[in-house]
Amino acid sequence: MNAALILIALSVVLALGLGLAARRGHAMKLEEWTVGSRGFGTVFVFILLAGETYTTFTFLGASGWAYGLGAPAYYILAYGTIGYVLAYFVLPPVWRFARERRLISQPDFFAAKYNSPALGVLVAVVGIVALIPYLVLQFTGLAVIVQTASYGAIPKSVAVIIGAVVVSLYVVVSGIRGSAWTSAVKDVLIIIVAIALGLYLPFHYQGGITPMFAALDHAKPGFLSFAPTGKSVAWFLSTVILTALGFFMWPHSFSACFTAKNENVFRKNAIVLPIYQLVLLFIFFVGFSAVLVVPGLKGAATNMALLKISVASFPPWIVGVIGGTGVLTALVPGSLILLTAATLLARNLVGMVRPGRVSEESVVRLAKILVPVVAFVGAYCAIAGSATIVALLLMGYAFVTQLFPAMIMSLLARNPVTKEGAITGIALGVLAVIYFTLTNTTVATLWPHGPEVLRDINIGTFALILNVIGVCVVSALTAPGRGALARGAAE
Amino acid sequence: MKHIGYLAIVPILGLLLGPVIHNSSTPFILGMPFLLGWMVIWVVLVSVAMAVIYALDPARVTTDPEHPRR
Numbered sequence: 001m002n003a004a005l006i007l008i009a010l011s012v013v014l015a016l017g018l019g020l021a022a023r024r025g026h027a028m029k030l031e032e033w034t035v036g037s038r039g040f041g042t043v044f045v046f047i048l049l050a051g052e053t054y055t056t057f058t059f060l061g062a063s064g065w066a067y068g069l070g071a072p073a074y075y076i077l078a079y080g081t082i083g084y085v086l087a088y089f090v091l092p093p094v095w096r097f098a099r100e101r102r103l104i105s106q107p108d109f110f111a112a113k114y115n116s117p118a119l120g121v122l123v124a125v126v127g128i129v130a131l132i133p134y135l136v137l138q139f140t141g142l143a144v145i146v147q148t149a150s151y152g153a154i155p156k157s158v159a160v161i162i163g164a165v166v167v168s169l170y171v172v173v174s175g176i177r178g179s180a181w182t183s184a185v186k187d188v189l190i191i192i193v194a195i196a197l198g199l200y201l202p203f204h205y206q207g208g209i210t211p212m213f214a215a216l217d218h219a220k221p222g223f224l225s226f227a228p229t230g231k232s233v234a235w236f237l238s239t240v241i242l243t244a245l246g247f248f249m250w251p252h253s254f255s256a257c258f259t260a261k262n263e264n265v266f267r268k269n270a271i272v273l274p275i276y277q278l279v280l281l282f283i284f285f286v287g288f289s290a291v292l293v294v295p296g297l298k299g300a301a302t303n304m305a306l307l308k309i310s311v312a313s314f315p316p317w318i319v320g321v322i323g324g325t326g327v328l329t330a331l332v333p334g335s336l337i338l339l340t341a342a343t344l345l346a347r348n349l350v351g352m353v354r355p356g357r358v359s360e361e362s363v364v365r366l367a368k369i370l371v372p373v374v375a376f377v378g379a380y381c382a383i384a385g386s387a388t389i390v391a392l393l394l395m396g397y398a399f400v401t402q403l404f405p406a407m408i409m410s411l412l413a414r415n416p417v418t419k420e421g422a423i424t425g426i427a428l429g430v431l432a433v434i435y436f437t438l439t440n441t442t443v444a445t446l447w448p449h450g451p452e453v454l455r456d457i458n459i460g461t462f463a464l465i466l467n468v469i470g471v472c473v474v475s476a477l478t479a480p481g482r483g484a485l486a487r488g489a490a491e
Numbered sequence: 492m493k494h495i496g497y498l499a500i501v502p503i504l505g506l507l508l509g510p511v512i513h514n515s516s517t518p519f520i521l522g523m524p525f526l527l528g529w530m531v532i533w534v535v536l537v538s539v540a541m542a543v544i545y546a547l548d549p550a551r552v553t554t555d556p557e558h559p560r561r
Contacts, residue, residue, distance in 0.1 A: 071516075074530055078506055081534050085499050088541060092550070210522040217516050217524065224516035224524040233510045240507065264551055271541040274534050281531065 005150050007320030008327055011189075012166055015331050018185060019170025019178035026177065030360040033175030033367075034104040034343050035258040044180050045265045048256045048336070049087075050276055051183035054190050055333040056141030057393075059326055060303040062280055066287025068302030070223035072231040073284060078240045081274045083247030088270035091248065092263035093411045099258075105340070106254040107348040110403070113410035116419035117352060119426075123403060124348035126430055127251035130396035131341045132378065134250075135334060137393050139163060139382035141303075142330035148307040149323025151316070157383045163327070164379040167335045168372040171342075176259060179335045186328035191279055193325045198282025201289040201309060212289055219292065229456060238458040245464075246401035252333075252340035338378075342370040395437045398460040402429030402467050409471070421475030429467030436463065495547045502540045506533040 031037050040048070058076065065073035094109065101112050106127055111120025139160045146159035170178040199209075206212035217224055226233045248254055260266065283306070290309040297305055310322050346367035351358045406422035409415050417425075435441070436459045443462070444455040509529040520528025545551055 071510075071524075071526055074527060077530055077534060081506065081537050082503055085503060085537060085541065088499070088544070089496060208522075210519060213516075213519065213522075213524050222516075225514045225526060226510050233514055236510055237507060267541075267545050267548070267551060271538055271545055274537045274541070278531065278534060281527075284527070 002151065002153070002320075003315075003317040004320035004323055005153055007317060008146060008149055008323045011324030011327050012162065012331075014185065015182045015328055016166045016170060018181045019166075019335070020173050022170070022177035022181040023174040026174075028173075028175055028364065030364045031102065031104060033364055034339065035255060036176050036180070038099060038259060039261050040180065040259040040265070041261055042265045042268050045257070045260045046269050046272065047183045047187060048176075048180055048259065049253070049269060050273060051179075051187060051332055052250075052253055052256075052336075054187060054279070054329055056138055056145070056326065056330040058280065058283065059190065059329045060141055060144070060306060062283045063287035063290070063306040064303040066284040067290050067297065067305035068299075069231060070220070070288075071226050072236065073287070075236055075240050075243070077277060077280055077284075078236075079243040079247065080277050080280075082240065082244035084270045084273040084277075086244060087248055088267055090408065090411065091257050091266040094254075094407075095257055095260055095263050095266065104255065104258060105343050105348055106249075106251040106403075107344060109254070110406065110410075110422070111348075113415075114406070114417075114419040114422050116423070119406075119419055119423050120348055121352055122423055122426060124344045126399050126403065126426065127344050128341055128349075130399040131251060131337050131344075132374075132381075133393045133396050135337045135341065135374070135378040136381040138330045138334040138337065139378050140385065142327060142334075143382060144304070145307065145323055145326035145330065148304070148311060149319050149326065151311075151319075160379045160382050163331060163334070164372075164375040167331055167338055168375040171335050171339050172368045172371050176256070176336070176339060179332060179339065180259075182328065182335065183332045186325070186332045189321075189325040190329060193322055194279050194282040194286075197306070197310070197322070198285035201293070201313065202285055204313070205289055205293050209285060212285070212292070216288055216291060223291075229452065232456040234453045235456040235458060238456075238461050242401055242458050242460045242464065243397060245404045246397055249400040249403045249407065251344060251400070252336045255340060255343075256336065334378075338371055338375055341374050342367040345370050345374070395433060398433040398437075398463060399430055401460060401464060402426050402433065405464070405468050405471055416475055416479070417471055418475045418478045418480075420478040421471045421473075424474040425467040425471035428470040429463045432463035432466045433460065436460075495544050498540050498544055499537075502533050502536040505536060506530060509533070 026032055036044075062073060062076050065076070097103070097113070098109060101108075103109050103112060107120040107124040110123045111117050142163045143156035143159045146154050147156050170182070174181075202209050202212040206215055213224065226236055248257070257266065286306050286309065290305040294305065294308045294312060297308065307322075310319055314322075347363045350366060351363055403426060405425055406417060409417040442459055443450065443457050447454070510526055513525060516524040516526065518525060521531060522528075523531065
C-alpha cells in the first residue's frame with residue numbers, strides 16, 4: 001500500500017464522514033432533503049454553485065482541452081462568466097416563484113408556471129436523460145483518477161463501485177446538505193492543488209509562465225489562437241452563448257438555487273463567481289505545460305494530461321493529494337446529480353401517475369430507494385464504458401439548453417407563450433439535437449457551400465432556433481381568445 | 492438607477508469580441524498569450540461591473556432582509 005493510496009482512501013472517508021455529519025440537527029423531510037429548507041446563505045449557495053464549476057470534467061477536461069486543442073479551451077472560462085451574469089437577473093425571480101409555491105425541482109417550476117403537468121413530465125424526462133450521462137462521466141473520471149493515482153493498484157471497477165456506495169450513502173442520509181458540506185472541502189482542496197500545480201509545473205519545466213507560453217507559441221504556431229476553420233472564432237462565439245444559456249438549466253443547478261434563503265444571495269454570488277472561476281487559469285497552465293513535457297496524447301487520452309504530468313513529476317504522496325482532490329471533484333457533483341435525478345424520478349414521473357395523491361413522505365421514501373438504483377445504473381455504464389458517453393454528455397448539454405426559451409419567457413409579467421407552445425418548442429429542440437447528434441450533422445454538412453463564418457457555428461444553435469420557431473408558431477395558434485386552435489377565452 | 496443592469500453588456504461584449512478583433516497569440520498581456528490575457532482582464536471587469544450594478548440596483552434594496560423597503 002503506497003502513500004498515494006492511503007491519501008485517496010482518506011479523501012473518500014472524509015467525504016463520507018462529512019456527508020453523513022451534515023445531517024445533524026435536521027429532520028429529513030422532502031423540502032429539507034432536496035433544498036435544505038431554503039435556508040442557505042450566500043456562502044453555502046456559493047459553494048454549491050461554484051462546486052458545479054469544478055467537476056472532474058473541468059479538472060481533467062479543461063487541462064485536457066488546453067493540452068489537446070489550445071485556445072478553444074478558453075471557452076470554458078467565458079461561458080461560466082456569462083452564465084453567472086445571467087444568473088444575477090434570472091435567478092431572483094425564479095427563486096421567488098419557487099418559494100411562493102414551495103417548489104423543489106425544475107419540472108415543478110415549468111409545471112407551475114405554465115399550469116401544465118404534461119410540461120412538467122416532459123421537462124423531467126429531458127432532465128433525467130441529460131443527467132444520467134453526466135453522472136456516468138463523473139464516475140468514469142473517478143475511475144481514471146483512482147487507477148492512475150494508485151499506480152494501477154485499484155482497478156476501475158472497484159473505484160467506481162466504492163464511489164457509488166459512498167455517494168449513495170450520504171445522499172440518502174443528508175440530502176443536499178451532504179453535497180454542500182463535502183463541496184466546501186473539495187473547493188478548498190482544488191484551489192490549493194490547481195494553483196500549486198499551475199505555478200510549479202511551468203516554473204519547473206519551462207522557467208515560468210511567460211517562457212512556457214513563448215516556447216509553446218514557438219513550438220506550435222497557431223495553437224494559442226483560434227483556427228480559421230473548425231474550432232474557429234464563430235465556433236467559440238456560438239458555443240459560449242449556447243452553453244451560457246444552458247448553464248443554469250441543468251436540473252441540479254436549477255434546483256440548487258432553491259436552497260437560498262433570500263434572493264440577494266444570487267446577486268452577491270454573481271460578483272464573486274467570475275473571479276473565482278479564474279482558478280481555471282491554473283488548470284489551463286497545467287495542460288499547456290504538459291504539451292511540452294508529456295507530448296503525444298491523442299483523442300480521449302488528452303484527458304489524462306494532468307494526471308500523466310503529475311505522475312511524471314511528483315512523489316507518490318503528492319500524487320495522492322492530487323488523486324484525492326480528483327476523487328472529490330467526482331463525488332460532490334455526482335451526489336448533487338444523484339439527488340436531483342432521484343427526486344425527478346420519484347416526484348415528477350412516478351408521483352405524476354397519481355397526481356396530487358402521493359404524499360411528500362412517500363416521495364422522499366421512494367427517492368431514497370431510487371438513489372442507490374440510479375447510482376448503480378451510472379456505475380454500470382461507467383464500468384461497461386464506451387466512447388459514446390462523451391457524445392451523450394454533449395447531447396445532454398444541448399438538451400438542457402432547450403429548456404431556456406420557455407423558462408425565460410415564463411418570467412415575463414404577461415407571458416405570450418402558451419403551454420402548447422412551450423411543449424412543442426422543447427420537443428422540437430430536443431428531437432433536433434438527437435437527430436443532429438446521431439447523424440453527425442454539422443452546419444458544414446447541411447450547407448456545404450455556405451459562408452465560412454456560418455459553417456463552424458455550433459449545431460446546437462439550430463436546434464435552439466427550431467425550438468424558438470416552434471414556440472412562436474404554436475403559441476400564436478393556441479393563444480387564448482385569438483389563436484385558431486385556442487380552446488376558448490376562459491383559458 | 493433602474494437601468495443599471497444594462498451595464499453588464501459592456502464587459503460581456505468585451506469578453507466575446509477579443510477573438511473577433513484580434514485572433515492572435517501576440518502581443519502577450521499579463522505574461523499570457525493575447526487572447527487568454529484579454530479574457531482574464533474582462534472576466535475581472537465582469538466582476539467589477541456586477542459589483543457596481545449590485546450597489547446601484549433598486550431591487551437589492553427592496554429585497555434586502557436587513558434593510559427592508561427604504
